[in-house]
Amino acid sequence: MLKLAHITKSFDLDGQQVSVLKDITLQVKPGEIVGLMGPSGSGKSTLLHIAGLLESPSSGRILIGGEETAGLSDSQKTELRSLKIGFIYQSHRLLPDFTALENVMLPQLIAGQSKQKTVKDATERLTRVGLAHRLNHRPTKLSGGEQQRVAIARALANNPLLLLADEPTGNLDSSTAESVFNLLLELVKYHAMGALIATHNPDLGAKMDRVIHLKDGCIVAK
Ligand SMILES: Nc1ncnc2c1ncn2[C@@H]1O[C@H](COP(=O)(O)OP(=O)(O)OP(=O)(O)O)[C@@H](O)[C@H]1O
Ligand SMILES: [Mg+2]
Structure with a gap:
């Protein structure tokens, strides 16, 4: 569903390069629900935006449903995103x-x-x-x-192949968060999508198939 290979991302801040993601390689398989956890500022949202083709990486490759995205024009990216990727933000938008x-x-x-x-x-x-x-x-x-x-x-x-969610229940009280989250997981499994879901909540992390931990833009063991 999703393959990220050697993704890096730097931002230019007043002439200084700030490195936010450093060599991230990961894969989400069909029907797999992967959590993304890590401290504030570790790069979770940036990584989700890159995976969702909303932002370009500084280097590295992104494959969605096996399709290489590097050569796509902006309008082709928009089309791929609208047909194959669902995105959920912390606030409903x-x-x-x-x-x-x-x-x-x-x-x-x-x-x-x-x-x-x-x-x-x-x-x-x-x-x-x-x-x-x-x-x-x-x-x-x-x-x-x-x-x-x-x-x-x-x-x-x-009917996207891939669901990307950035703290989808972060604004809800804990019992509402849990029921909305359970619903989300049920739907992802039902449709056999792949999902990458950022959360700060370890209880929600424990419900996923596996969790990737980010720290300072790197994947780390927990
Ligand atoms: N457009 C930008 N320009 C410069 N720096 C940025 C930009 N976007 C993000 N950053 C920096 O990248 C780092 C990672 O930000 P990101 O939003 O990905 O973190 P996060 O893990 O989602 O944090 P949180 O848990 O608070 O949502 C931060 O240090 C942030 O300041
Ligand atoms: Mg974030």
């Missing part, structure tokens, strides 16, 4: 002027799916995350846990 249903429909509409099929699929997805009774609510009328469940339904809209 739903569009405030759209209902839950419309938010979940958007990725499929953008991918060119018919409105009729999109309504049917988005309704099914929201039903699966327990929100059949909230289809026409705008995000501000939903609880934090409900917002994050909509974000999960949206991330899965185009």
Whole structure:
């Protein structure tokens, strides 16, 4: 699903190169849920953005579903991302002027799916995350846990191969976090996706198939 080989990333800060990721090599297989843990600033979000083709590495290779991404144009990357990768952020990032249903429909509409099929699929997805009774609510009328469940339904809209999530339950209270997280894991397993999920929470880390620990931009033994 995902292969990262010898990824490095440096940022230029006032003329000084700051090295944030140093030679990261990892692989996520189909159906595998991999945790990404490490102190604040260790590079988790940067690595997820690179894996999701939202940011370019300074060097190294990224393969998504076996496909080499180095030679792709920006529009090809956008297309690959929209069809093969679901991304979930710590804050839901739903569009405030759209209902839950419309938010979940958007990725499929953008991918060119018919409105009729999109309504049917988005309704099914929201039903699966327990929100059949909230289809026409705008995000501000939903609880934090409900917002994050909509974000999960949206991330899965185009049946991606790979799910990337950056502290997806970091803003929720612990019991809501646990139930939303369990739902996320269940859906990832059900669809046999690969997932790479950053978390600070060791209890959530323990639920994953394995955990990669980052420290100062390097993979370390725990
Ligand atoms: N655009 C940027 N320009 C310069 N430095 C950056 C940029 N983005 C991230 N960094 C630096 O890269 C390092 C890693 O940041 P990153 O956000 O990946 O950490 P993280 O592990 O996700 O931390 P957290 O747990 O707090 O979310 C930090 O030191 C950060 O300051
Ligand atoms: Mg982060």
